[in-house]
Amino acid sequence: MPARHNIEDERELWDAFAENTQEKALDGDPVFCWTQYAGHGPGAELLGEPGSALEIGCGTGRALAFLLRSGVRATGLDLSPVAVRRLAERWGPLGGEFVCAEVLEYLSADTGTYDAVYSIFGAVWFTDPARLLPLIAERLNPGGRLVFSHPPAIPGAYGPQGMYKGGFAGRARYAYRYGYTPRKWRSLLLNAGFAEAAVEVLEAPVPGHIGTLIARAVVAG
Numbered sequence: 001m002p003a004r005h006n007i008e009d010e011r012e013l014w015d016a017f018a019e020n021t022q023e024k025a026l027d028g029d030p031v032f033c034w035t036q037y038a039g040h041g042p043g044a045e046l047l048g049e050p051g052s053a054l055e056i057g058c059g060t061g062r063a064l065a066f067l068l069r070s071g072v073r074a075t076g077l078d079l080s081p082v083a084v085r086r087l088a089e090r091w092g093p094l095g096g097e098f099v100c101a102e103v104l105e106y107l108s109a110d111t112g113t114y115d116a117v118y119s120i121f122g123a124v125w126f127t128d129p130a131r132l133l134p135l136i137a138e139r140l141n142p143g144g145r146l147v148f149s150h151p152p153a154i155p156g157a158y159g160p161q162g163m164y165k166g167g168f169a170g171r172a173r174y175a176y177r178y179g180y181t182p183r184k185w186r187s188l189l190l191n192a193g194f195a196e197a198a199v200e201v202l203e204a205p206v207p208g209h210i211g212t213l214i215a216r217a218v219v220a221g
Contacts, residue, residue, distance in 0.1 A: 032063045052074070054077060054118075054139070058098065059078070059120070059121070115140070118145075142220065145216065147214070147215065150177075153181065163177060193219065195219055
């Protein structure tokens with residue numbers, strides 16, 4: 001179990017990320033892609049045909065905007081107030097809701113339910129799955145789906161991986177990422193209450209480049 005770090009430090013990190021991705025957030029077109037390579041891999045079809053969706057760690061907001069334009073009632077959750085403010089201004093007119101909150105606290109207090117919850121290199125990668133996954137399962141409607149993606153774990157380096165931000169001198173600011181084998185992710189999902197789960201690593205479009213882990217799980221209907 002990693003040490004609990006300062007949530008305000010983590011918020012500061014994601015504010016910095018929001019600043020660095022401002023151009024994509026404000027000027028980019030809506031697009032839904034699970035991988036880090038433009039035009040590569042599956043798209044929103046992995047969510048099925050949800051009437052409602054929650055994105056945890058909504059980043060640039062472009063995936064959420066894609067769903068909004070498709071008629072999905074979509075909510076974006078992010079820890080960064082900088083990101084939430086900008087995304088609400090940019091994509092709010094499409095009907096989306098953007099919430100600034102820590103994901104475990106939000107899901108513990110939220111009484112709403114969703115047909116789909118998803119994370120693209122977002123909160124699932126940065127939150128203890130033993131705590132997060134059961135909360136997501138509780139917030140899904142019968143037959144609802146969780147889909148998430150992030151880079152695969154480095155072989156032999158599994159579990160929480162600490163990372164410093166802002167260099168290796170000065171105030172210690174850090175966050176945790178969670179990496180597991182596809183088999184371990186499937187076990188975590190099933191133990192969290194999902195009825196079905198499938199996890200795979202999609203190879204990169206260029207041989208030898210970093211692939212993308214994609215997980216799909218469904219609660220009982």
